[in-house]
Amino acid sequence: MADPRKSTLVLVAERAGVSIASVSRVMNGLPASERVTERVRAAAAELGYVPDATARSLKVGRTEQIALAVADVGNPVYVGMMREISRVVTKAGYRLVLSSTGIDPKDQIDLLVSLNRGYADGLIMSPLRVPEELGTQLRSSRLPIVIIGSLPPGAELDNVRADSVAGMALAVDHLAAQGRTRIAFVNGPVDTVPGAARRDGYLKALAARGIEDRTQVDARDFTYQAGLKAAATLLEKGTPDAIVCANDLLAIAALNVATRRGLKIPDDVAIVGMDDTDIADLANPAITSVDLGATRRARTAARLLLRRLEKPDAPVRQVVIEPTLTVRGSSTKEENL
Amino acid sequence: MADPRKSTLVLVAERAGVSIASVSRVMNGLPASERVTERVRAAAAELGYVPDATARSLKVGRTEQIALAVADVGNPVYVGMMREISRVVTKAGYRLVLSSTGIDPKDQIDLLVSLNRGYADGLIMSPLRVPEELGTQLRSSRLPIVIIGSLPPGAELDNVRADSVAGMALAVDHLAAQGRTRIAFVNGPVDTVPGAARRDGYLKALAARGIEDRTQVDARDFTYQAGLKAAATLLEKGTPDAIVCANDLLAIAALNVATRRGLKIPDDVAIVGMDDTDIADLANPAITSVDLGATRRARTAARLLLRRLEKPDAPVRQVVIEPTLTVRGSSTKEENL
DNA sequence: CTGTTAGCGCCTTCAC
DNA sequence: GTGAAGGCGCTAACAG
Numbered sequence: 257m258a259d260p261r262k263s264t265l266v267l268v269a270e271r272a273g274v275s276i277a278s279v280s281r282v283m284n285g286l287p288a289s290e291r292v293t294e295r296v297r298a299a300a301a302e303l304g305y306v307p308d309a310t311a312r313s314l315k316v317g318r319t320e321q322i323a324l325a326v327a328d329v330g331n332p333v334y335v336g337m338m339r340e341i342s343r344v345v346t347k348a349g350y351r352l353v354l355s356s357t358g359i360d361p362k363d364q365i366d367l368l369v370s371l372n373r374g375y376a377d378g379l380i381m382s383p384l385r386v387p388e389e390l391g392t393q394l395r396s397s398r399l400p401i402v403i404i405g406s407l408p409p410g411a412e413l414d415n416v417r418a419d420s421v422a423g424m425a426l427a428v429d430h431l432a433a434q435g436r437t438r439i440a441f442v443n444g445p446v447d448t449v450p451g452a453a454r455r456d457g458y459l460k461a462l463a464a465r466g467i468e469d470r471t472q473v474d475a476r477d478f479t480y481q482a483g484l485k486a487a488a489t490l491l492e493k494g495t496p497d498a499i500v501c502a503n504d505l506l507a508i509a510a511l512n513v514a515t516r517r518g519l520k521i522p523d524d525v526a527i528v529g530m531d532d533t534d535i536a537d538l539a540n541p542a543i544t545s546v547d548l549g550a551t552r553r554a555r556t557a558a559r560l561l562l563r564r565l566e567k568p569d570a571p572v573r574q575v576v577i578e579p580t581l582t583v584r585g586s587s588t589k590e591e592n593l
Numbered sequence: 594m595a596d597p598r599k600s601t602l603v604l605v606a607e608r609a610g611v612s613i614a615s616v617s618r619v620m621n622g623l624p625a626s627e628r629v630t631e632r633v634r635a636a637a638a639e640l641g642y643v644p645d646a647t648a649r650s651l652k653v654g655r656t657e658q659i660a661l662a663v664a665d666v667g668n669p670v671y672v673g674m675m676r677e678i679s680r681v682v683t684k685a686g687y688r689l690v691l692s693s694t695g696i697d698p699k700d701q702i703d704l705l706v707s708l709n710r711g712y713a714d715g716l717i718m719s720p721l722r723v724p725e726e727l728g729t730q731l732r733s734s735r736l737p738i739v740i741i742g743s744l745p746p747g748a749e750l751d752n753v754r755a756d757s758v759a760g761m762a763l764a765v766d767h768l769a770a771q772g773r774t775r776i777a778f779v780n781g782p783v784d785t786v787p788g789a790a791r792r793d794g795y796l797k798a799l800a801a802r803g804i805e806d807r808t809q810v811d812a813r814d815f816t817y818q819a820g821l822k823a824a825a826t827l828l829e830k831g832t833p834d835a836i837v838c839a840n841d842l843l844a845i846a847a848l849n850v851a852t853r854r855g856l857k858i859p860d861d862v863a864i865v866g867m868d869d870t871d872i873a874d875l876a877n878p879a880i881t882s883v884d885l886g887a888t889r890r891a892r893t894a895a896r897l898l899l900r901r902l903e904k905p906d907a908p909v910r911q912v913v914i915e916p917t918l919t920v921r922g923s924s925t926k927e928e929n930l
Numbered sequence: 931c932t933g934t935t936a937g938c939g940c941c942t943t944c945a946c
Numbered sequence: 947g948t949g950a951a952g953g954c955g956c957t958a959a960c961a962g
Binding site for chain 2: 955
């Protein structure tokens with residue numbers, strides 16, 4: 257294998273003594289005579305020839321890349337989604353282009369514009385916030401897009417989302433079944449898509465069960481540090497017998513704050529998180545968590561996009577993933593596990 | 594803004610009544626008369642024109658993409674590195690293509706071959722294992738590559754690595770200073786690059802301090818589950834007064850296993866992790882951890898690659914990042930913090 | 931300052 | 947089954 261620094265169809269063709277068309281055919285597995293195939297393979301191997309992706313893309317109009325836009329590459333729930341999406345699209349022969357959009361909604365708009373440059377064949381995106389303008393940009397995108405989470409009004413796109421209300425119901429039912437009656441809630445910012453949905457779920461779940469006692473504190477964001485502060489604020493107000501948290505990071509924060517205040521988990525206070533990420537297991541006791549189906553959402557989103565790439569005119573599909581509850585030590589005695 | 598479904602230089606040029614070259618110039622900010630600039634901008638806006646990335650890449654020979662290959666997208670230390678690399682390369686105008694190579698070393702080889710298709714301008718890679726063949730493939734790559742971690746023998750590449758020996762020394766010194774004398778070690782697989790380096794560091798650190806007592810257990814991999822098992826095995830053998838762990842996940846596992854056995858942390862057993870990832874803070878007590886500079890390594894690697902893309906002939910640079918120790922509750926009493 | 935033109939490397943009809 | 951030729955959309959000489 258010689259220097260692959262260059263080496264194009266032309267060079268391989270010369271070396272093999274055939275036309276560039278024949279080389280192209282052999283490289284793409286199209287029918288060719290034994291003899292030509294042989295010579296081309298040999299020449300290609302000697303030259304270390306590898307077809308150029310860019311040129312191919314320009315010609316065929318596909319990049320074999322899928323873009324993924326998430327707000328925070330570091331958030332465990334996005335990490336899990338990324339891993340799953342990476343798995344699915346890689347298996348289908350696509351590369352994954354990662355766009356960390358950051359918090360600023362303007363980044364999302366920029367991303368959509370730049371997507372029209374055609375560096376990817378499609379986009380999977382999970383917006384934290386959905387401003388008006390996002391909707392119009394989505395509508396004018398020339399590439400297929402799958403949204404994980406709520407759609408902006410008027411956008412008819414393939415979509416996958418969680419059922420936060422059902423998820424909250426699972427958590428509250430579980431806690432009520434343990435005889436808990438003062439169920440507090442640590443949420444993230446309420447002006448985000450998940451924040452709004454989870455608060456909604458909390459209120460509905462309590463209302464449905466006739467529970468009047470409600471206490472809610474909003475953390476500044478969905479991080480552990482913000483959770484520490486929120487939990488401290490919450491416990492200042494009094495001690496509930498259960499705390500539901502809008503994600504697992506907030507739940508671990510609540511657990512640690514409560515423990516440090518001398519409260520026994522789960523005896524004095526039961527704690528339930530959401531998302532059921534890897535870190536729910538790391539806590540001591542491990543944290544009961546509502547799996548809102550992040551992994552399944554990711555997988556479904558990837559499949560929806562792949563399907564649309566194959567059939568651009570297929571009917572729009574909107575999938576709701578049903579939540580499940582994984583019970584661990586933070587909300588129930590060992591012997592009940 | 595009209596339908597952007599197509600719209601090329603030609604269309605914009607027609608609409609603006611100028612040549613395609615003029616459009617290209619305006620779009621790239623090259624000098625052009627006021628009048629032409631104006632007309633082109635207007636036409637482009639009306640047509641929703643966005644330059645095609647693929648065609649541009651083919652022409653200029655650059656994709657403005659950087660590939661990142663890591664073994665496990667889910668591992669917290671890689672997540673941190675990803676985030677940092679994403680930040681740096683994005684700011685420099687590059688997109689990040691994520692390649693999760695998996696455990697199989699063959700994946701890495703495949704990746705290097707496919708990289709020669711030219712879908713990215715360079716590669717950052719952090720191999721878990723470094724088989725012979727990887728070296729030869731690295732040498733025959735036509736694109737710049739920066740390796741995070743050990744280099745295969747004979748590869749002269751830009752490189753960033755941690756100083757595991759110094760890191761272990763930090764951990765051991767810290768523990769010895771607390772009067773700990775029976776310092777055990779929970780490692781990951783010893784046939785991986787980090788596993789070998791950390792064992793090496795452990796042995797050297799103990800030897801340098803004349804500590805004879807050594808106990809080591811290797812977890813099956815660097816995950817929490819494997820850590821639980823390894824820690825249990827370790828504690829079966831007897832109770833050390835300190836445990837150093839090859840990463841934070843293993844450390845949390847050790848902490849939880851020890852706690853459940855009724856041991857007090859840090860009084861009975863001190864625990865020190867490595868990598869100083871976000872999760873070190875989540876544990877209760879929080880875990881003292883040796884920061885092997887994952888974030889700095891990532892940032893440095895990204896910068897080295899950007900530099901090489903600018904100056905292909907710059908001298909090879911190999912950087913060693915010095916570790917630091919972040920002391921938390923798992924290895925020292927509150928009052929000493 | 932602006933327009934014309936020649937490819938970048940590949941795939942794909944179209945004749946042979 | 948194989949070769950010749952056109953063009954994907956764009957940039958960079960080179961003329962004018």
